[in-house]
Amino acid sequence: MDPSKSLSDQLRRWLQAELIDADVAEAIQRWEDSQLNQSKHSSVRHLTVPIRLSILLGSLLLAAGLLLFVSAHWDQMPPFWRVSLLLFIVIALHAGGAWFAERFQLMALGLHAVGTVAFGAGVFLCAQIFHLDVLWSFRWGLLLWSFGAAAGWKLLRQWPQLALLSLLLPGWIAALIMFEVDRFRALKRTGPSFQLLLVHF
Numbered sequence: 001m002d003p004s005k006s007l008s009d010q011l012r013r014w015l016q017a018e019l020i021d022a023d024v025a026e027a028i029q030r031w032e033d034s035q036l037n038q039s040k041h042s043s044v045r046h047l048t049v050p051i052r053l054s055i056l057l058g059s060l061l062l063a064a065g066l067l068l069f070v071s072a073h074w075d076q077m078p079p080f081w082r083v084s085l086l087l088f089i090v091i092a093l094h095a096g097g098a099w100f101a102e103r104f105q106l107m108a109l110g111l112h113a114v115g116t117v118a119f120g121a122g123v124f125l126c127a128q129i130f131h132l133d134v135l136w137s138f139r140w141g142l143l144l145w146s147f148g149a150a151a152g153w154k155l156l157r158q159w160p161q162l163a164l165l166s167l168l169l170p171g172w173i174a175a176l177i178m179f180e181v182d183r184f185r186a187l188k189r190t191g192p193s194f195q196l197l198l199v200h201f
Contacts, residue, residue: 007032051106059110063117070125079129086122090115113160116152120145120168135179142172 011025020028066089074082093115100108123144127137146168152161 055106055110059114062110063114066114066118067121074125082129083126086118086125090119090122093118109158109160112152112156112158113164116149116161116164119148123148138172138175139179142168142175146172 007029011020011029014020015022015025070085070089077085093111097108097111097115100111120141123141124137127141146165149161149165149168152158153165
């Protein structure tokens with residue numbers, strides 16, 4: 001039996017018997033409702049840690065399963081189907097996160113996070129499909145992945161998106177610095193004659 005309905009029936013009987021007035025009945029109902037909400041929130045807080053761990057583990061397993069599925073069938077698919085599969089996976093994960101947004105917030109959090117990770121994997125796999133070099137992958141692939149994480153944070157305001165962005169953007173900057181340092185060292189090793197030739201042209 002619903003406790004709130006039982007209390008309402010009792011309050012109605014007490015009002016009819018003139019044991020309490022309307023103000024007291026309203027105060028009792030308000031206090032009981034607040035106690036019921038507090039008990040619900042406390043039970044949710046007790047379940048938060050195991051649920052978060054389960055969602056985290058499930059998200060990692062889902063990401064690993066998707067990567068294994070793609071890698072197992074990668075060589076057998078033409079380039080068009082590869083790109084289509086990657087696009088479908090990203091859209092399906094974010095669509096699942098949007099569907100769970102009002103039903104199960106933690107599940108939506110995990111699906112959106114895996115969707116952003118899948119987007120980054122799709123960027124690097126597309127670079128492999130079209131035979132782009134490693135320099136492009138680290139210079140522009142990380143930047144595109146950062147844009148995806150930034151868009152996720154802007155639209156969703158979820159902490160996994162911000163965590164990914166805080167890792168990807170410094171990684172992209174570090175990759176640019178490393179490539180520029182390597183290029184400078186390569187120019188320095190070529191000697192002054194090659195540098196004069198570059199200035200001449």
